Amino acid sequence: MRTTQSDLQKMRDAGEKIAILTCYDASFAALLEDAGVDVLLVGDSLGNVFQGEETTLPVTLDDMIYHTRCVARGSRQAFIMTDMPFGTSQVSPEDTFEHAAELMAAGANMVKIEGGSLMAPTVEFLIRRGIPVCAHIGLTPQSVNQLGGYTVQGRTGPQAKLLLDDAVALEKAGAGMLLMEVVPAALAARITRRLSIPTVGIGAGPDCSAQVLVLYDMLGIYSGKKARFMKNFMVDANGLRDGVERYVKAVKAGEFPAPEHAF
Numbered sequence: 001m002r003t004t005q006s007d008l009q010k011m012r013d014a015g016e017k018i019a020i021l022t023c024y025d026a027s028f029a030a031l032l033e034d035a036g037v038d039v040l041l042v043g044d045s046l047g048n049v050f051q052g053e054e055t056t057l058p059v060t061l062d063d064m065i066y067h068t069r070c071v072a073r074g075s076r077q078a079f080i081m082t083d084m085p086f087g088t089s090q091v092s093p094e095d096t097f098e099h100a101a102e103l104m105a106a107g108a109n110m111v112k113i114e115g116g117s118l119m120a121p122t123v124e125f126l127i128r129r130g131i132p133v134c135a136h137i138g139l140t141p142q143s144v145n146q147l148g149g150y151t152v153q154g155r156t157g158p159q160a161k162l163l164l165d166d167a168v169a170l171e172k173a174g175a176g177m178l179l180m181e182v183v184p185a186a187l188a189a190r191i192t193r194r195l196s197i198p199t200v201g202i203g204a205g206p207d208c209s210a211q212v213l214v215l216y217d218m219l220g221i222y223s224g225k226k227a228r229f230m231k232n233f234m235v236d237a238n239g240l241r242d243g244v245e246r247y248v249k250a251v252k253a254g255e256f257p258a259p260e261h262a263f
């Protein structure tokens with residue numbers, strides 16, 4: 001039976017950590033879920049690690065549909081979350097719905113949308129029409145040209161307050177999960193305490209309800225510079241499956257991320 005959004009909510013409510021990895025193909029989808037990964041994120045990071053692009057901006061809706069289909073074919077039990085690529089959610093709520101519906105038809109169980117409270121009306125529009133949404137705040141790679149690089153977000157008091165307000169607005173709009181990328185651990189912990197939906201961290205400290213890593217970073221195949229929040233779980237592993245199991249075990253035990261991975 002496939003994991004549902006309400007299963008993830010129950011895990012969060014029971015204090016069980018949720019293990020997430022990105023996934024782009026059928027073979028890894030089967031391996032990852034067999035090794036205990038709860039959620040497969042078809043991330044637009046495929047632009048970097050799969051297509052060799054410098055940013056996620058060139059990734060198209062057709063690319064995301066194709067990779068979602070591949071992952072869905074290989075998977076039977078994990079929850080599948082798919083990124084809405086650049087340009088497909090920054091439009092009207094009606095057009096966003098059409099794009100999201102194509103991803104859902106390809107096998108996604110939830111779409112992920114980058115952006116803060118500005119996206120709340122779009123989130124609400126999708127939720128009311130049956131499309132679960134994970135909101136993504138903090139470092140939002142689709143806005144790299146505006147952010148001026150892949151830097152820690154929410155460090156100052158006013159920036160932290162903006163992110164907290166964004167999180168509250170997005171939950172109120174109906175987001176089923178909230179992902180925080182590269183924000184101080186203390187801020188992510190505060191937002192996690194404030195919300196009642198599961199929070200997902202990447203470079204956001206140990207207190208989020210879930211953790212995610214880009215699969216290739218977890219495997220030690222770094223496409224660029226190794227960032228502080230990444231960890232190669234293959235170092236002591238006896239093969240791929242063992243490496244993934246080590247990641248899942250470390251997330252479930254609250255051992256990953258360790259202080260050296262946080263900001």
Ligand code: KIV
Pocket residue numbers: 022041042043044045046083179181202212214
């Ligand atoms: O695209 C992706 O892989 C992501 C993660 C970095 C969270 O959104």
